[in-house]
Amino acid sequence: MTEKFENIQFTKIIGPVSIEDISILNGANYFSGEKVIRFRINLGEYDERPTNEILGFFESLKQLLPTLYQHHCSLKKPGGFFERMQEGTLLGHVIEHVAIELQTLAGMNVGFGKTRVSKQKGVYNVVFRFFDEIAGEYAGVSSVNLVNSILLNQAVDIASIVHNLIFIRENRMLGFSTQAIVEEAENRNIPALRLDEYNLVQLGTGKYRKIIRATITQDTSLIAVEITDNKFKTGSILREYGVPIPERIITGNEEDAIAFFKKHKTNLVIKPSLGGYQGKRVSVNLKTEKAIKEAFAWAKEFDEEVIVQQYVKGDTYRVLVIDFKFAAAVHLKAPHIIGDGISSIQNLINKLNEDPVREIGDKGKLSKLVVDEETLKIISLKNYTIETVLPKNEILHLKNSGNMKLGSFSTDVTEIIHPYNIFVCERISRILNLNVAGIDIISPDITKPINENEAYVIEVNAAPDFRMHINPSAGEPRLVQKKYVEMLFPEGQPSHIPIISITGSRGKTLLANLLKFIFRKTSLNVGISDSQGVFVGNHCIRENVDFDTVHPSLILKDPTIDLAVIETNVETILQYGLGYKFAEIAVVLNLDETKQEYFEHDHIRDIDDIAYAKSVVAEEVNEPGFSILNADSELIADMAFRIYSKAFLFSHTDANEDVKAHCLKNGKAVFIRDEKIILFDGQAETEILPYGQVVLPYLIQEPYVKDVVLAFIAIMHLQNISHEQMILILCDPSMKDYVQAALLQ
Incomplete structure (x- = not known):
C-alpha cells in the first residue's frame, strides 16, 4: 500500500x-x-x-x-x-x-x-x-x-x-478521459493493460499495441507537446501564421508588466509561462497597478517567467481536435457565486456544493468546488476574505480556469460553432503537428467567425480533457472517445495478436514445444510462456517461471511479437485468473483426477470442479476462434455447449459419438481410424498419416501423447499449414531432437 x-x-x-x-x-x-x-x-x-x-x-x-x-x-x-x-x-x-x-x-x-x-x-x-x-x-x-x-x-x-x-x-483509478478511452477500446474487443499507477495505458497487444497517457498518444509529436507546454512560444508561432492572439509579453520583471499596462491601456491577465498548470496562479481582469504587482509576484512563485497578456472580454470556449479534425466544442464557465447581501462567501460556496449534481472528484456532471490557494487568492485580490458577506447581486468567480475538475460548468456548442472557427482550429493542430488538441478561444459569440468579432485564441493544450465533451453539464454529450480510438485503430486494422492457450493435466509443455518447433521456421516472431520460461522468438528471457498473470503480460506487452502461445495450468486459473483477455485458439488436452495437488484448493471438491476451472480457457475465446476439445473426456466434450467460439473436437477413435455428431453438423475434428490420423475440415475427410509414423521422444502410445499430437494437428490446420507440410513436420527427425533437447533444459 x-x-x-x-x-x-x-x-x-x-x-x-x-x-x-x-x-x-x-x-x-x-x-x-x-x-x-x-x-x-x-x-x-x-x-x-x-x-x-x-x-x-x-x-x-x-x-x-x-x-x-x-x-x-x-x-x-x-x-x-x-x-x-x-x-x-x-x-x-x-x-x-x-x-x-x-x-x-x-x-x-x-x-x-x-x-x-x-x-x-x-x-x-x-x-x-x-x-x-x-x-x-x-x-x-x-x-x-x-x-x-x-x-x-x-x-x-x-x-x-x-x-x-x-x-x-x-x-x-484512471482519470475520466483515460477510463472513457479504455472502456471504448474494450467495447471494440481491444485489450487494455494499465502500465502504471496513473494514466499510462497500453491498448492492443504485441506488434499492434498503442501506448497512451491520458489523451496523449504514442504518435503525438514530442516537439508539438514541448511547444504547447510553452504558452508564450505557442502564441508567437500561431501569430506568425495569422491566428488572432492577444497582445502579450513574457518577462521576469514586474516593471515590464506595469509598462505593458500603461502602454496598452487595457486590463490584464497574468499567468505562468509554462503549461500544465491547469489554471494555477492565473489572475484575470486586473485593473490596477496594485493588483498587477500582487498577481505578478504570485505567478512568479510558480514560474520564473510570467506571461502578461491583454485581457479579452467574452466567453471561453474549448474546441477539441482529434486526428487533426474537429471533434466537439463546449462553452466553459468558471464556478461562481452571486451575493445575497446576507450570506458569507463561505456559506455561498457551501450552498453551491449542495447541488446534488456536484460530486467529489471528476466522475459526475459537475465537480464540487474546493476552496484552495487559488480561490483564496482570487478572493483576496477583491479585498475580500472567505467570511466576507458578498454584496447583493455581485458575481464572484471562484476559479480562473474552465477545468471541470475545479467545478466549472460546460455546455455543448458543437452544432453551432461557426465553420470558419472549425477551420482555424484544425489549421492550428496542423501548424503545431498536434494530433489531439484542446484549443481555447475567447469570443463574444462562437457562432460568428473569430476574425470578425474581436475573438482570440488564448491557449492550446496537448492533453485535453474529454470529460467536458463526454459528460457536459448541459447540452448533447459528444462521445469523442470513439473518434480517439478510431484514430488509433482505424476500421479493419488489427488491434491484438493471436493467442493460443493450452490447458490440460498432462502434455501442455510438450505441445508448447511442438509449436515452438514449427513457428521458429516461419517469419513470425512468437512469444511463448510455459513451464520452462518466457520465450521471445528463439530467446529465453525468463526461466522456470511460476504460473501467474505476470508472465503472459511480458509477451503481450512486447511490440515485436506476432503471435503468443500461453500454457495455462489450473493453479493459475484458481489463484490468479487468466493472464490475457481472449484467445483465438484454446486447447483443453485432458483431465487427470489422480493429481492430488488439484484438491488442495478449498473450493475444489472433485474432478467436475477441475473441469469447470479448465473450461475458463475454452470459454475465453473470441467468437471467430476455436476451442480444441478432447471428446474422449465427457467433462471436456461438454464444454462445447457453453463456449462462444467454434468447437474443434479430437478423439483417439472414430467411434466417438460426440465426434460423429459434430462432423454431421459440419464441425471440424481430428481422430484416429485404423491407426491412421484423419482430419475432417468441416466438409471432407483427409488421411494425414499412420499414427505410428509420428516422430516424438516419448512412448508414442501414451494416451496423453496422442492427445498432444491430435491437438497439434488441429492447430496446424487452423494455421493454414497444408496436409503435405503436416506430414513433413510430423515425420521430421529434427522435431524429435528439438523437443527432447528443449524438455531436458
Missing part, C-alpha cells in the same frame, strides 16, 4: 466473523469472467444461523444501508435482497452485498458478486467485482467490520467508509 493510503484504516474488527484470506484474481477465473476479489470468510458460531434468526440484524443493516433496497438478488426485483434477508440467508451472502454497495456508494458500480461454500465447515468464499483492488479490499474488510459491529452492537460510520473509498477512487 502506498503512503497516500496510510491514514485509511484497514483494521479488522475482532468479532465472531473473521477473514482467513484475501486474494485478487485479475483475469477470467473459476468464479467469474471478469476480475474479482475473493474473501475467505469464517462465519464461526454464525455458520448455520441465517439472518432471520439473528435478533435485530435485518433492521440494523437496513437502517445503516437503506440503499441495499436496490439490490435485486435472485428475486430479480427491487427489495429482493431485503426479502432474502427476512426469509433467512447466511452472513457470507450479506457481506457480499454490503461490499458491492459500499463501492457503489463511492461511485464504483461493480454490480457482481457471489458466495460459495468451501470444503471447510463454516468457511465461505465471498467473491465480488472491483474497479480498484485497494478499493475492493477496503470495501470487503469494511463489510466484515460492519457485520461484526452489528453483531457486537457497536457503532458504524458509513459516511467515513464511503469517503475513504472515494479518496481511493480519486487517487488510484
Whole structure:
C-alpha cells in the first residue's frame, strides 16, 4: 500500500466473523469472467444461523444501508435482497452485498458478486467485482467490520467508509478521459493493460499495441507537446501564421508588466509561462497597478517567467481536435457565486456544493468546488476574505480556469460553432503537428467567425480533457472517445495478436514445444510462456517461471511479437485468473483426477470442479476462434455447449459419438481410424498419416501423447499449414531432437 493510503484504516474488527484470506484474481477465473476479489470468510458460531434468526440484524443493516433496497438478488426485483434477508440467508451472502454497495456508494458500480461454500465447515468464499483492488479490499474488510459491529452492537460510520473509498477512487483509478478511452477500446474487443499507477495505458497487444497517457498518444509529436507546454512560444508561432492572439509579453520583471499596462491601456491577465498548470496562479481582469504587482509576484512563485497578456472580454470556449479534425466544442464557465447581501462567501460556496449534481472528484456532471490557494487568492485580490458577506447581486468567480475538475460548468456548442472557427482550429493542430488538441478561444459569440468579432485564441493544450465533451453539464454529450480510438485503430486494422492457450493435466509443455518447433521456421516472431520460461522468438528471457498473470503480460506487452502461445495450468486459473483477455485458439488436452495437488484448493471438491476451472480457457475465446476439445473426456466434450467460439473436437477413435455428431453438423475434428490420423475440415475427410509414423521422444502410445499430437494437428490446420507440410513436420527427425533437447533444459 502506498503512503497516500496510510491514514485509511484497514483494521479488522475482532468479532465472531473473521477473514482467513484475501486474494485478487485479475483475469477470467473459476468464479467469474471478469476480475474479482475473493474473501475467505469464517462465519464461526454464525455458520448455520441465517439472518432471520439473528435478533435485530435485518433492521440494523437496513437502517445503516437503506440503499441495499436496490439490490435485486435472485428475486430479480427491487427489495429482493431485503426479502432474502427476512426469509433467512447466511452472513457470507450479506457481506457480499454490503461490499458491492459500499463501492457503489463511492461511485464504483461493480454490480457482481457471489458466495460459495468451501470444503471447510463454516468457511465461505465471498467473491465480488472491483474497479480498484485497494478499493475492493477496503470495501470487503469494511463489510466484515460492519457485520461484526452489528453483531457486537457497536457503532458504524458509513459516511467515513464511503469517503475513504472515494479518496481511493480519486487517487488510484484512471482519470475520466483515460477510463472513457479504455472502456471504448474494450467495447471494440481491444485489450487494455494499465502500465502504471496513473494514466499510462497500453491498448492492443504485441506488434499492434498503442501506448497512451491520458489523451496523449504514442504518435503525438514530442516537439508539438514541448511547444504547447510553452504558452508564450505557442502564441508567437500561431501569430506568425495569422491566428488572432492577444497582445502579450513574457518577462521576469514586474516593471515590464506595469509598462505593458500603461502602454496598452487595457486590463490584464497574468499567468505562468509554462503549461500544465491547469489554471494555477492565473489572475484575470486586473485593473490596477496594485493588483498587477500582487498577481505578478504570485505567478512568479510558480514560474520564473510570467506571461502578461491583454485581457479579452467574452466567453471561453474549448474546441477539441482529434486526428487533426474537429471533434466537439463546449462553452466553459468558471464556478461562481452571486451575493445575497446576507450570506458569507463561505456559506455561498457551501450552498453551491449542495447541488446534488456536484460530486467529489471528476466522475459526475459537475465537480464540487474546493476552496484552495487559488480561490483564496482570487478572493483576496477583491479585498475580500472567505467570511466576507458578498454584496447583493455581485458575481464572484471562484476559479480562473474552465477545468471541470475545479467545478466549472460546460455546455455543448458543437452544432453551432461557426465553420470558419472549425477551420482555424484544425489549421492550428496542423501548424503545431498536434494530433489531439484542446484549443481555447475567447469570443463574444462562437457562432460568428473569430476574425470578425474581436475573438482570440488564448491557449492550446496537448492533453485535453474529454470529460467536458463526454459528460457536459448541459447540452448533447459528444462521445469523442470513439473518434480517439478510431484514430488509433482505424476500421479493419488489427488491434491484438493471436493467442493460443493450452490447458490440460498432462502434455501442455510438450505441445508448447511442438509449436515452438514449427513457428521458429516461419517469419513470425512468437512469444511463448510455459513451464520452462518466457520465450521471445528463439530467446529465453525468463526461466522456470511460476504460473501467474505476470508472465503472459511480458509477451503481450512486447511490440515485436506476432503471435503468443500461453500454457495455462489450473493453479493459475484458481489463484490468479487468466493472464490475457481472449484467445483465438484454446486447447483443453485432458483431465487427470489422480493429481492430488488439484484438491488442495478449498473450493475444489472433485474432478467436475477441475473441469469447470479448465473450461475458463475454452470459454475465453473470441467468437471467430476455436476451442480444441478432447471428446474422449465427457467433462471436456461438454464444454462445447457453453463456449462462444467454434468447437474443434479430437478423439483417439472414430467411434466417438460426440465426434460423429459434430462432423454431421459440419464441425471440424481430428481422430484416429485404423491407426491412421484423419482430419475432417468441416466438409471432407483427409488421411494425414499412420499414427505410428509420428516422430516424438516419448512412448508414442501414451494416451496423453496422442492427445498432444491430435491437438497439434488441429492447430496446424487452423494455421493454414497444408496436409503435405503436416506430414513433413510430423515425420521430421529434427522435431524429435528439438523437443527432447528443449524438455531436458
